[in-house]
Amino acid sequence: MILLEINEYIIELHDIAKSYDGETNVVEDINLKIKKGEFVTFLGPSGCGKTTTLRMIAGFEIPTKGTILLDGADISKLPPNKRPVNTVFQRYALFPHLNVFDNIAFGLKLKNISKEEIEEKVKAVLDVVDLEGFEKRKISTLSGGQQQRIAIARAIVNEPEVLLLDEPLGALDLKMRKEMQLELKSMHEKLGITFIYVTHDQEEALTMSDKIVVIADGVIQQVGTPEEIYNEPSNAFVADFIGESNIFNAKMTSKERVTFLDCEFECVDDIPVGTMVDVVVRPEDIIITTPEEGQITGTITSVIFKGIHYEIVVEDGKNEIIIQNTKLYHVGDTIGMIIKPDEIHVMIPEVLSNKFEGVISKNNTVLFADGEYECDVTMLYPGSSLDEEGMLILSNGEAVDLTGKKVSVEIQIPDVTMSDDENLGGTCGHIFDLIYKGDHYTYTVRTKSEEDFIVDDEYLWNEDDYVSLVIPKDKIVIKLLEE
Amino acid sequence: MKKINISRKNLSIPYMIYMVCFVVAPLAVLLFYSFTDSDGKITFHNFINFFTDGNTLGTLLYSVVVALITTLVCLIIAYPVAFILAKGHIKNKTILLMIFIMPMWINFTLRITALKEILTFFEKNLAYFPFVNTIIGMTYDFLPFMILPIYTVLINIDDCYMEAGLDLGADKVQAFMKIILPMSKAGIISGVTMVFLPAMTNYVILDMLYNSTYIMGSLIGSYFSAYDWHNGSMISIILLTIIIIVTVLSTDSNHKEERL
Numbered sequence: 001m002i003l004l005e006i007n008e009y010i011i012e013l014h015d016i017a018k019s020y021d022g023e024t025n026v027v028e029d030i031n032l033k034i035k036k037g038e039f040v041t042f043l044g045p046s047g048c049g050k051t052t053t054l055r056m057i058a059g060f061e062i063p064t065k066g067t068i069l070l071d072g073a074d075i076s077k078l079p080p081n082k083r084p085v086n087t088v089f090q091r092y093a094l095f096p097h098l099n100v101f102d103n104i105a106f107g108l109k110l111k112n113i114s115k116e117e118i119e120e121k122v123k124a125v126l127d128v129v130d131l132e133g134f135e136k137r138k139i140s141t142l143s144g145g146q147q148q149r150i151a152i153a154r155a156i157v158n159e160p161e162v163l164l165l166d167e168p169l170g171a172l173d174l175k176m177r178k179e180m181q182l183e184l185k186s187m188h189e190k191l192g193i194t195f196i197y198v199t200h201d202q203e204e205a206l207t208m209s210d211k212i213v214v215i216a217d218g219v220i221q222q223v224g225t226p227e228e229i230y231n232e233p234s235n236a237f238v239a240d241f242i243g244e245s246n247i248f249n250a251k252m253t254s255k256e257r258v259t260f261l262d263c264e265f266e267c268v269d270d271i272p273v274g275t276m277v278d279v280v281v282r283p284e285d286i287i288i289t290t291p292e293e294g295q296i297t298g299t300i301t302s303v304i305f306k307g308i309h310y311e312i313v314v315e316d317g318k319n320e321i322i323i324q325n326t327k328l329y330h331v332g333d334t335i336g337m338i339i340k341p342d343e344i345h346v347m348i349p350e351v352l353s354n355k356f357e358g359v360i361s362k363n364n365t366v367l368f369a370d371g372e373y374e375c376d377v378t379m380l381y382p383g384s385s386l387d388e389e390g391m392l393i394l395s396n397g398e399a400v401d402l403t404g405k406k407v408s409v410e411i412q413i414p415d416v417t418m419s420d421d422e423n424l425g426g427t428c429g430h431i432f433d434l435i436y437k438g439d440h441y442t443y444t445v446r447t448k449s450e451e452d453f454i455v456d457d458e459y460l461w462n463e464d465d466y467v468s469l470v471i472p473k474d475k476i477v478i479k480l481l482e483e
Numbered sequence: 484m485k486k487i488n489i490s491r492k493n494l495s496i497p498y499m500i501y502m503v504c505f506v507v508a509p510l511a512v513l514l515f516y517s518f519t520d521s522d523g524k525i526t527f528h529n530f531i532n533f534f535t536d537g538n539t540l541g542t543l544l545y546s547v548v549v550a551l552i553t554t555l556v557c558l559i560i561a562y563p564v565a566f567i568l569a570k571g572h573i574k575n576k577t578i579l580l581m582i583f584i585m586p587m588w589i590n591f592t593l594r595i596t597a598l599k600e601i602l603t604f605f606e607k608n609l610a611y612f613p614f615v616n617t618i619i620g621m622t623y624d625f626l627p628f629m630i631l632p633i634y635t636v637l638i639n640i641d642d643c644y645m646e647a648g649l650d651l652g653a654d655k656v657q658a659f660m661k662i663i664l665p666m667s668k669a670g671i672i673s674g675v676t677m678v679f680l681p682a683m684t685n686y687v688i689l690d691m692l693y694n695s696t697y698i699m700g701s702l703i704g705s706y707f708s709a710y711d712w713h714n715g716s717m718i719s720i721i722l723l724t725i726i727i728i729v730t731v732l733s734t735d736s737n738h739k740e741e742r743l
């Protein structure tokens with residue numbers, strides 16, 4: 001039976017992965033459906049794989065794995081010139097040897113269209129970008145903003161089904177950028193075609209998009225409307241990346257109640273009691289009141305004027321809380337703070353402990369994550385002990401050689417510490433990411449073969465710092481893996 | 484104490500002296516000799532001589548043909564090489580570039596002598612193919628001067644221009660012909676001027692490869708070695724004029740396009 005279905009998705013990405021060297025993936029497991037006429041933004045820090053994803057849709061890169069569908073048809077392997085999509089490049093890529101007219105007409109001239117029609121279309125599209133009468137101008141005589149508009153005109157004159165924009169406003173100054181943001185948005189409404197926009201600027205993404213795709217480290221973190229992304233971030237990374245936020249480690253202490261900052265708050269998320277969670281509170285959602293009325297109290301340590309509000313930093317014990325408020329308070333004041341239940345956003349962290357796969361060496365140490373750690377191998381067999389030669393003696397007196405045995409390794413997050421002495425810990429890595437959580441930072445440390453450790457530390461380390469990871473022998477929990 | 488005035492004008496004095504000594508004065512001498520006879524009287528005889536003498540005109544034609552063919556062959560070889568070096572996905576690009584550039588560091592007569600040996604090995608007697616040998620010798624000698632400027636221009640053309648072409652619906656050949664080739668025009672022009680002009684006058688290559696036909700360089704040399712400064716100078720001046728006209732024409736066409 002043939003099912004006739006109307007395809008509401010213009011672009012579908014299925015299990016897309018891209019690797020340049022055959023080992024590490026720049027992006028992986030990208031699954032995404034984009035509706036016709038949507039304004040979708042890929043948002044993420046530089047090097048997160050957002051541009052690579054866009055280039056795969058454009059056809060400049062071929063995915064290593066997965067399929068790209070356009071209107072239901074597989075276009076994964078089609079060259080760029082066979083795809084009904086057009087790109088606005090980061091640095092415009094206007095042809096310097098051609099004038100404005102010839103730049104815009106470039107695509108049309110390849111299509112057997114009559115001269116009159118080309119002239120008409122170019123004129124119409126120049127009208128759309130507000131540069132009427134610029135046909136004869138040389139590219140080098142145009143300002144950055146004008147070049148930007150011509151680049152957009154050159155792409156949309158071909159009437160693509162999808163317009164791809166790769167950080168198109170990156171080279172413009174702030175005022176110009178704001179103007180262009182609004183213009184792009186209205187252009188999108190006028191043209192009615194799908195826009196896929198790449199940026200690292202969260203404000204830009206929030207301003208323009210119908211849907212935001214937050215990407216980090218080659219993986220989609222969250223897909224949602226700007227409101228969803230801002231109000232209900234799916235994890236601490238998204239919360240930290242989009243807007244200002246207070247992130248705390250917290251625990252569900254009773255039904256719809258969560259404890260952080262040594263205080264139990266009512267919340268709206270129903271998560272099993274006892275779960276360790278992350279909590280996000282936006283700085284503008286904390287209400288300042290008198291110390292008597294506040295759920296929590298603290299002392300103001302800094303006040304910075306930010307134009308429309310003051311940014312107030314409050315210290316509550318070891319925790320720092322950022323508050324945005326339009327009323328002026330003074331450093332040293334003790335204040336009370338109230339957080340309403342629906343302003344508390346609870347997230348279940350993806351990683352609750354560090355888990356790896358390892359191998360026991362002949363010295364009864366465990367090898368994992370590019371390193372070697374001492375561990376207590378007797379925990380593999382209850383009641384066993386080690387003899388003088390390092391052989392494991394089971395409770396029934398049988399000797400076992402553990403060399404080469406595969407084990408699972410688990411280390412609780414608080415048991416890992418960082419050191420700048422490379423020889424102190426069993427393995428080393430670079431700090432890949434860090435998130436501030438009120439009284440400490442949560443770090444992601446990545447080893448050479450891309451194994452990640454989550455480490456909590458009160459002190460501030462820098463991104464890319466090279467650290468060694470120290471884990472006490474008795475905190476490494478190993479279990480035999482079934483062969 | 485008198486203050487030393489370092490204005491822009493004063494800074495240009497050394498350069499002016501250099502220009503007068505090594506550019507203006509020799510040119511003036513050349514001009515003087517070309518329009519005088521052996522008695523020092525002003526005459527246009529040398530000028531008329533050049534354009535009425537079948538031999539000199541034949542030499543001019545031969546030189547132009549040699550230079551044109553050399554330039555063309557150089558361009559045909561150099562462009563793909565420069566393109567692959569600049570845009571190809573190959574490892575050790577610098578080493579490859581070195582291979583093409585390194586002959587420039589070896590003494591020119593040594594290079595031609597080596598080439599002579601190779602050609603003799605294949606052709607037995609160089610006298611059989613004087614014209615072909617001249618073209619081979621000149622191409623070999625001038626090739627780096629064609630590769631370098633084209634390579635420099637190509638390496639500075641961002642990949643996004645090619646991608647933009649593909650994106651707008653051109654296939655790879657169309658994108659190259661309509662975008663990359665015109666964008667690298669400056670490199671081609673600079674390469675052509677650097678090959679064409681020396682190729683008209685470099686008679687040492689002909690000499691060493693046993694091509695007894697005269698080109699412009701050998702003609703001037705022959706007059707000078709016979710102490711006929713006047714006719715020799717006139718030919719130099721005419722050659723200079725041709726060179727100036729060619730240069731002005733090529734740079735002018737470049738400028739015109741920029742203005743459009």
